Amino acid sequence: MATEDGPLERRHPLITLVPSTLTRMLAPIAAGTAVIAMAPLMGGYSNTNYRVSLAGWPAPVVLRLYVGGAAVAHIERAIMARLRGRVPMPELLFADPDGQIVGQPYAILSWVAGEPLDAALATADAATTAACAHAAGQVLAAIHAEQMPCAGFFAPDLSILTPMSGAGSEWAAYVTNCIVPGNGHRWLGEARTERLLGFVAEHAAAMTTTGEPAVLLHADFQGQNLLMRPAGASWEVAAVLDWEFAYAGSPCFDIGQFLRIEDDQPAQYAQSFIAGYRAGGGTLPPDWHRRAKLLDLLNLAQFLDTPDARPRLHAQVIRWIDATLMRQI
Incomplete structure (x- = not known):
């Protein structure tokens, strides 16, 4: 995500x-090879990623350092193995999810141009926007084709370690706790906090998903994690990054993330994305748009739950929250 600032x-x-x-981290794939250049990649905001150019190698590699510990590294590796050949993503060249080499979980990935x-959207015309969104929708449908036994957070082997109840009260409690007693209220202000908490309480019962099928969610399915490239007269997804x-949960969660910026895009953005999702085999409940917007409040509330001021982030998130509150949901 980025802003005009x-x-x-x-x-x-x-x-x-x-x-x-x-040198020690690169040794498993390039022992004795000189590093020509190394630069941080600015796309992600959690893990650290470096583009590393090696002497004699035709393309750079990506050195990925995990801040979430071994469990996150294992889960990402397991997902990449499961989806290989069905979802475009970098090749995993080496992984040390337990940090045995330098005490830091990391992976080395192929570079994807x-x-x-x-x-791409910043300079795209309506046709390019539609083509990119359609391609993204098709890829998301391929991800969501991976059915899960229930909603919840993964163990390293992708079994469900922490199930979710699917009760609307669970959704409401998470959003609310990020705001109060969390830090969100500090950045929202009193009036907006009161309005958001009332909105969440009003919609809690309707957010129950008990009994609905759960699928694999990327859970950060938005612009910086989707690499695009021209494909003939159209566009395709070159790689889905950062898992x-x-x-596991409702497909509307990922859809809400992707459509977070729909008000800033031509109408073709949302229309083509959903058309691509359905063309790829994805299915949606009748109230999918409403659910997507409400589920995205989980992300937006979490973004605000920071003890320190992050002016650009908070301003952007508040703008998205205001847009949701103003919708006739």
């Missing part, structure tokens, strides 16, 4: 590496 503030600072540590979707937030 620049990229949003990171959740975690970049992890810096001294040359000796970098492409333009982040949010960057560290993945869990």
Whole structure:
């Protein structure tokens, strides 16, 4: 995500590496190979990713350092293995999810050439916007084709470690707790906080999903994590990146993330995305748009639950929350 004032503030600072540590991390795939260049990739706001160019290698590699620990690294590796050949993503060249080499969980991924979707949309005409959104919808349907036994958070082997009840009260409690006693109220202000909490209480009962099928969710399915490239007269997704937030739940969760920016895009953005999703085999409940917007409040409330001020992030998130509150849901 970015604003007109620049990229949003990171959740975690970049992890810096001294040359000796970098050498040890690259040794499993490139022992004795000189590093020509190394630069941080600015797309993610949690983990640290470096583009590394190696002497004699035809393309760079991506060195990915996990801040969420071994469990997150194992889950991402398991998802990449399960979806290989069905969802475009980088090749996993090496992984040390337990941090045995340098005490830091990390992976080395192939470099995938492409333009982040949010960057492509910044200069796209309506036809390009529609083509990119349609391609993204098809890929999301392929991800959601992975059925899960129930909603919940994953164990390292993708079994469900922490099931979710699916009760609307669970959704309402999470959003509310991010605002009060969480830090969200500090950035929303008293009037907006009161309005949001009332809105959440009003819609809690309707958010019950007990008995609905659960699918694999990317859980960060938006512009910076989708690399796009031209494909003939159209566009395609070159790679889906950054699976560290993945869990099992309602497909409307990912859809809400992708459509978060729909008010800033031509009408073809949302229309083509849903058309692509359905063309790829995805199915949606009749009230999918309403559910998508309400589920995205889980993300937006979490973005506000920070003890420190993040002016660009908070301003953007509040704008999205206001848009949801003003909708006739």
